[in-house]
Structures are given as structure tokens and as C-alpha cells.
Amino acid sequence: MTPNAIPKACDRAASYWRRNLIFILCLLLVWLLVSFVPAYFARELNGIYLFGWPFPFWMAAFGAQFCFLLIIGLYAWGMDRMDRRERRDRDQES
Amino acid sequence: MGLSTQQPRTQAAQLFRGYTAYTLGFIALVALLAALEVLGLARQWIGYAFLLSTVALYAGIGIMCRTSDPVEYYVAGRRVPALYNGMATAADWMSVASFIGIAGTLYLTGYNGLAYILGWTGGYVLVALFLAPYLRKFGGYTIPDFLGARYEGNLTRLIGVLCAVLCSFIYLVAQIYGVGIITTRMTGISFELGIFIGLGGVLVCSFLGGMRAVTWTQVGQYIILVIAYLVPVVWLAVKQTGEPIPQVAASAVLQQVTERERELTHDEAERQVRALWQKRAELMQARVDSLPLSFEEEKQQLHWRLLRARANDAPMAEIRALEREHANYPQSIEAARTAWTKARDDFGSRASPPVPHADPFAGKNRDSPEAARNNFLAIVLCLMLGTAGLPHILMRSLTTPSVSEARKSVFWSLLFILLLYMTAPALAILIKYEIYSDLVGIPFAELPAWVNAWSAVDRSLISIVDLNRDGIVQLAEVQLGADVVVLAAPEIGGLPYVISGLVAAGALAAALSTADGLLLTLSNALSHDTLFRVVSPRMGAGRQVILSKMLLLVVAFAAAWAATRTPADILFLVGAAFSFAAACFFPVLVMGVFWKRANKYGAAAGMLSGLIVTIYYMVQAQPWLRELVLGIPIGVPVELWWHIQPIAAGVFGAPVAFVVIVLVSWATPAPLAVTQQMVDYLRQPD
Secondary structure (H helix, E strand, C coil), X not given: CCCCHHHHHHHHHHHHHHHHHHHHXXXXXXXXXXXXXXXXXXXXXXXXXXXXXXHHXXXXXXXXXXXXXXXXXXXXXXXXXXXXXXXXXXXXXX | CCCCCCCHHHHHHHHHHHHHHHHHHHHHHHHHHHHHHHCCCCHHHHHHHHHHHHHHHHHHHHHHCCCCCHHHHXXXXXCCCHHHHHHHHHXXXXXXXXXXXXXXXXXXXXXXXHHHHHHHHHHHHHHHHHHHHHHHHHCCCCHHXXXXXXXXXXXXHHHHHHHHHHHHHHHHHHHHHHHHHHHHHHHCCCHHHHHHHHHHHHHHHHHHHHHHHHHHHHHHHHHHHHHHHHHHHHHHHHHHHCCCCHHHHHHHHHHHHHHHHHXXXXXXXXXXXXXXXXXXXXXXXXXXXXXXHHHHHHHHHHHHHHHHHHHCCCCHHHHHHHHHHHHCCCCCHHHHHHHHHHHHHHHHHHCCCCCCCCCCCCCCCCCCHHHHHXXXXXXXXXXXXXXXXCHHHHHHHHHCCCHHHHHHHHHHHHHHHHHHHCHHHHHHHHHHHHHHHHHCCCEHHXXXXXXXXXHHHCCCCEEECCCCCCCECCHHHEEECCCHHHHCHHHHCCCCHHHHHHHHHHHHHHHHHHHHHHHHHHHHXXXXXXXXXHHCCCCCHHHHHHHHHHHHHHHHHHHHHHHHCCCCCHHXXXXXXXXXXXXXXXXXXXXXXXXXXXXXXXXXXXXHHHHHHHHHHHHHHCHHHHHHHHCCCCCCCXXXXXXXXXXXXXXXXXXXXXXXXXXXXXXXXXXXHHHHHHHHHHCCCC
């Protein structure tokens, strides 16, 4: 083990955590955008139709839920990739 | 099932084979009962067959999975694959309120009811991003375990136990009450007996095998409840439009429903009936206004009308109705004020034209659209935070084999939940179409059989009165209870009775699976977190499990006792559980992972202040609770903050908890270095 291995490990850990936080923040923004924004402007958006449904109704009944599922799936898949890479780097160093 | 300790791949294959056989067996049972029905088996026996066979199935899985090993008992050995854990979470999550109530709520409130769907699904995003992976990485047995470790000591652990008991017990009482109602309707046995049969099924399972048995039973219960929910809806969709996908069928029908609503708003006979309701509402208002004088007057008048009807040999039905009214006459002046105010509001709401189904925030009440919108958003947020804070759901992320599986398990949970939650809005529209086209406008002599059948079970489910005496059903004369939308869907669609039995079995599965998870959370909080961790930490593992099982029995009977005392308002109870979870658990758990500086003082103060604010808002904004606690009569108008209903009280509690955690943590010393290292460990990959 080289003398600067510990700070390096710390750096890597911090960068992993930072990337995780950015990922979470982006997905959280999408979550906010699909759930609360259409509901807040529901009366204004009521004239628009999508697949035969009024847009706000469709969004609150089906659209937002699809997005939730997508967000969770994306996070699970993305973090899996990130974890794998992280573990590989860690093993290479030690 | 789940008994093997072999390689994951063979375990998965074995599980798949097991549950496929189980599903096919269940379908065969339904087919057999359908054949027997054609041969003339009585309806009641079909109900008994469903009740006993499903409870026996669950008990059987419970017996197969019995265990006394702590890791198995508390977290199912941590080897439930993500897919099955997702299924078990979905069953754990979907309570009897989701199964029966949600489609009915959507039927009655249209767009506004979507707040529940949005809130209960959006919460899983928070679970996946903020909680599940870290709780799994920590790897304790319970949520208070995490609080105790992260916030150094027993104070936060005990507050965690208090909150867990508070929200789980309220929720459990609501579930057991639901079990009683369903068994009574399914078979006609008494409410109390129904509760104890259902409880027997729950107990065999969780008592013998703890989390392991509960998990594998919940997977089985999910399969039954999803079949039971989808079969009648798909049938209805095919019958109305020829489309097997309910959502597609509903979009085709929605246009006609909206058009019919517009017609009914301007229809002459409808307006006449609505005017009659309005007159009744005004009469009630006059009665309320002239209290206390009117109390004795009305009583006398009712008495005279009854005597006169008897003397004139009036029709039996009329005399019966008067006798019932006489027997149920309010006991006191205050009771009269409450009852009459409620009657005034009921009549008043029936006097208003139908609300267009898809219109946002167009309520029957006199609130402005802005107020309705605030309330909608508040309910959505509160349910989301509550979902991400309910201990019996968070506990489920501890049973997966790894952090990665915990994240995937949330995905599967939401997918399985959506199968049902995305069908509910479609079901509500399909039933509405059926009511508008087949019920409204027909003569009273030709009422379909299901109307009489269900109004005989309970008049609050469906009642139709010929108010304007024209012999034709008007929409304003029909009153539907929320539950009937799901319960009567098979009959409305013209399906055989065996499908009605299937629906009841599905509702029972939903209630029992949630009750299972809640019972386990409660008994673990009391035994593992309180007795073992705080009172006598040197207890052996075997004794710990035995103690847990004993407490499980005690909690189960306490909840059954509370349920037989018929709690006031089921929906409010469930809402209260979510508010408590949102204010107590969500802030403190998220801060525990994402803010290293959060310490035990901040956590304890945050949880308590969140809880207190939530309880305070509920007490002062919910009329019956206010009367119970503060002694203010129900008739006095309540003061709402930003028009937000008490059911969403958690939206005030949660932000207060966050702020208090930050302020108090800053004012007190930072957590120990060991604790900070633990947070670093949680933030790293496996």
C-alpha cells in the first residue's frame, strides 16, 4: 500500500457519493415535474387531449405512474452500473 | 417454497414452479366452484368454500415455513429475490382500502380521487432514492434498529418504537375491521366470528414463521388479489367495448360518460328531483336554526305521524320507516345538531348536478377550485411521504439478499402495485357508464337484481328512492357507497356469482396480507426493540423469538378487540397512519443518511415535534376528534390552514420535523466519529 492510498480512497468515495447525489437530484426533479406540476396546472391544461383522455386526468391516472416506474428502474440500473465500476476500481487499487 | 439454501438459480426455478402450481391450483378451484354453481350449489356455500380454502392455503404456507431462527424470523433469512420481494411488498402495501375503496372513491370524486393513486405510487420513488438501499446496507432487523444505531442510543429507538406502534396499530385496526366486514358479506356469519377466523389465518402464518412465512404467504396473496381484481374489470371492458384492455375501453367510454353528464345536468326530471333535495336541505337548515326548540317539536310530530299512520292502516313499509326513524331519533340536543347538520349537507350535495368526471377540482362542495387544488396537492405529498415512512413497508427492503436487489425490489413492488392501481380509474369509468346507461332512466319495476341484493346487505352501499314519484330512476335518486363499485362489479357486468366470491376472496387477501405485515412490525417493535434492546440486552436469541411470538398474540387480540368496538372513521384512521409516518419517520431516516451532522438530540426533537404538530392539526381540524379531546361540539366550524383537510396533517408535521432536526443538531455537539464512519459505510457500494 502506498502512503497516499488512504486520501485517494477518500477522494474516490466522495466522488462516488457526489455522483449518486447528482443522479438522485436529477431523478427527483423529474418526479416533481411529472407529479406536482401537471396537478397544479390541471385546470389550465384541461383542454389538451392525449390518447382520448384529457391530459391532466391521463397524467395523474397513468402518465405519472409510468414515469415513477421509469425513475426507479433507471436508478436501480444506473446505480448497479456505478457500483460495479466502483468495485472494480477498488479491487484494482488494493 | 423458499426453504432451500441452494444456489440462487435453482432457488428461483423452484420458486417459479411452486407458485405456478399454486396459481393453477387456485384457478382450478375457481373453475370447480363455477361448475358446482351451474349444478346448483347455494351462494352461501360458495362463500364458505372461498373463505375456508384461502385461509387454509395461507395457513398451509405458514406451517411449511415455520421457524425459530432469528434471522429467518425477523428478515426471512435475507434471501428473498427482488421479484418475489416486490410481490410480497405489493401485497403488504395494498390494504383493503386500496382493493375495495379506491375505485369507489374515483367513482364518487372523479379527478380529485386521483390524489390517492398519485400519492400512494409516487412515494415509492422516495423509497427507492432515499431509503431502501441504505436500510438494506445497514442490515438490521427493524427500523428502530437503524434509528438506535445511527442516533446513538435508546432515546431515538424508543421514540421510533412509539411512532411505529402508533401508525401500525391504527392501520391494523382498520384492516381487521375490513376482514370482519368482508367475511360477513361473503358468508353471512357474524362480524366477530369473521374477525376471529381471519385472525386465525393471520396468526398461524406470522406466529409460526415470522417474516419468512409472511413473505411467502404474501406472494400467494398477491397472486389471488390481482386475479380477483382484474377478471371482472376485463370482463366489463370486453362487454362494453369489445376491448380487453380496461384502460383502452375506459378511454372509449369516457367521452360518452361526459356527454351523458352534460345531458343529465339539464334534464327536466333530474332538475325536479334536485329541487326536491334542495327543499329537504332547507328544511333541515331550518330545524338546525331553531334548536333547541325544534328538538321536542320534531319528536312530538314524529310520534303523531307514527300514530296516525298506524291508525289509518298505512302501508307496512311506511310504518316501518317511521318506526325506524322514531327509534333512531337523536338522544340529545347536541346529537340532534350533529345529525341534522350532516343530513343537511347530504341533501345539499345531492341537490347539486353531477360533477364532470375528468374535470379537475370541480367538487360538489362550495370550496373554490384553488382550495380544492391546495388540498389535492397536500394529500398527494402527505401520502408520498407517508408511504416512504411506513415501517412495515420499509422493513421489506431488509429481506432482500443485497443492496442492488433492494433497489430492484422497489421497482418490482411498484410494477405489481400499478397492475391494480392503473386499473382502478378505468373500473370507475366503466361502472359509471353502466350506471348511466343501464340504471338511470329505467322504470322502478325493472331494477336489476344486484341493486336489491346489495341494498339488502347494507343500505349505505346502494339506495334508490323514487323521490318525485314518477316511477323512473333519476341519477339524483341513486346513492352509491364507495365499496359497491368493486364488490358489485361482477354482478353489474353480468358475471356468475362465483366471480363475486372471487372478488371477496381477493379483498380478504388484501386485508390479511397487510395485517400480517403490520402485526409483525408491531410485535418486533415491542419485543426486539424494547424488551431485548432496552430492558434485557443479554437475552438469548431463542428466547427473543419466543417473546416476539407471545407479543404477537397479545397485539393481535388487542387489535381485534379494538376493531369490534367499531372505530369511527376507517378512511380517516388510515390517513392518520400515513400522516404519522410522514412526520415521524421520513425526515429522521433521510437526514440520518444524507446529513452526517444530524445527531441524536436533533433526531429525537424532530420526531417528537413532527408528531406533536401532526396530532395538533388533526385534533383541531377533525370535528369528532376535536369533540373527543377538547370538548368542542361538532357543529362549530373548523379552522383549516390553507384549506387543507386533517387527513393530510402530515404535510405540516414533516417540514417542522426537518427544520427542528437541523436547528437542534446545530445547537448540540456533533455525533461521535464512529457514527460518522457508519454513515460513510452506508454511502459506499457493497
